Amino acid sequence: xxxxxxxxxxxxxxxxxLDTSTALEALGIAVRRTLDARFAGSLAIRHIDAGSCNxxxxxxxxxxxxxxxxxxxxxxxxxxxxxxxxLLVTGVVTRHMQAALLDAWxxxxxxxxxxxxxxxxxxxxxxxxxxxxxxxxxxxxxxDVRIPGCPPTPAVLLRGLLAALGRVR
Numbered sequence: 705x706x707x708x709x710x711x712x713x714x715x716x717x718x719x720x721x722l723d724t725s726t727a728l729e730a731l732g733i734a735v736r737r738t739l740d741a742r743f744a745g746s747l748a749i750r751h752i753d754a755g756s757c758n759x760x761x762x763x764x765x766x767x768x769x770x771x772x773x774x775x776x777x778x779x780x781x782x783x784x785x786x787x788x789x790x791l792l793v794t795g796v797v798t799r800h801m802q803a804a805l806l807d808a809w810x811x812x813x814x815x816x817x818x819x820x821x822x823x824x825x826x827x828x829x830x831x832x833x834x835x836x837x838x839x840x841x842x843x844x845x846x847x848d849v850r851i852p853g854c855p856p857t858p859a860v861l862l863r864g865l866l867a868a869l870g871r872v873r
């Protein structure tokens with residue numbers, strides 16, 4: 705045990721330094737103000753992977769890590785579309801996921817938002833329309849906000865969520 709502790713002490717800290725830029729914090733404060741004004745302080749998002757390569761899912765999940773900590777700004781992910789204010793869709797809409805996507809959309813209470821995240825969800829990306837996919841999300845449902853990128857970074861996703869909040873009537 706002492707050998708391991710000595711090795712740890714000799715090695716030191718190997719992590720990257722923390723980025724202390726205030727750009728993310730300023731973006732989060734803008735999101736928080738918009739949520740306070742339009743959604744009574746919180747936004748519930750239901751995320752659906754309609755048929756992606758999982759690159760976008762990794763970035764969406766990064767929003768919940770301690771660095772981005774989306775919940776401190778009032779945004780959280782929910783497991784049921786009945787509890788959601790917004791639907792975040794990643795990937796092309798495969799023919800097998802079309803029914804599930806439509807069911808989730810119909811289960812949501814009004815007003816609700818549809819956000820397409822990633823190039824595949826926005827315009828079909830690398831996959832497009834084929835025998836197995838319907839292409840972009842807008843081919844199935846009306847999209848309110850598109851967040852391009854392959855995959856979009858968590859900061860870009862946060863900017864897209866802010867843009868989506870601005871579209872609420």
